[in-house]
Amino acid sequence: MHHAISIAHIHCGFGASEKLAPLLTELASRSRDECGCLSYALLRDGECWTLRGEWLDEPALLAHLRQPHLQVFGQLLASGLIRHLAVSTEVEPALKLAS
Numbered sequence: 001m002h003h004a005i006s007i008a009h010i011h012c013g014f015g016a017s018e019k020l021a022p023l024l025t026e027l028a029s030r031s032r033d034e035c036g037c038l039s040y041a042l043l044r045d046g047e048c049w050t051l052r053g054e055w056l057d058e059p060a061l062l063a064h065l066r067q068p069h070l071q072v073f074g075q076l077l078a079s080g081l082i083r084h085l086a087v088s089t090e091v092e093p094a095l096k097l098a099s
């Protein structure tokens with residue numbers, strides 16, 4: 001089985017980080033509740049945020065990317081709260097535990 005990883009790097013509009021915080025927190029919470037989510041972290045460094053999800057497999061990741069709550073990114077870009085968004089995904093072999 002292969003785990004899948006999603007990473008979104010977000011650069012806020014100037015002074016928008018405090019407005020963005022509750023929106024990203026809600027998005028992370030909803031993502032953690034999705035079927036196949038193994039972990040979902042929200043990290044902040046000043047005006048930059050990172051969302052990192054780990055998924056059971058590639059189909060779980062693809063289902064996540066189709067979720068309605070992710071559509072908020074387009075609205076946030078259009079409003080200027082987000083000035084740059086970069087998303088990457090990768091599928092990696094699951095670690096095998098020694099027996």
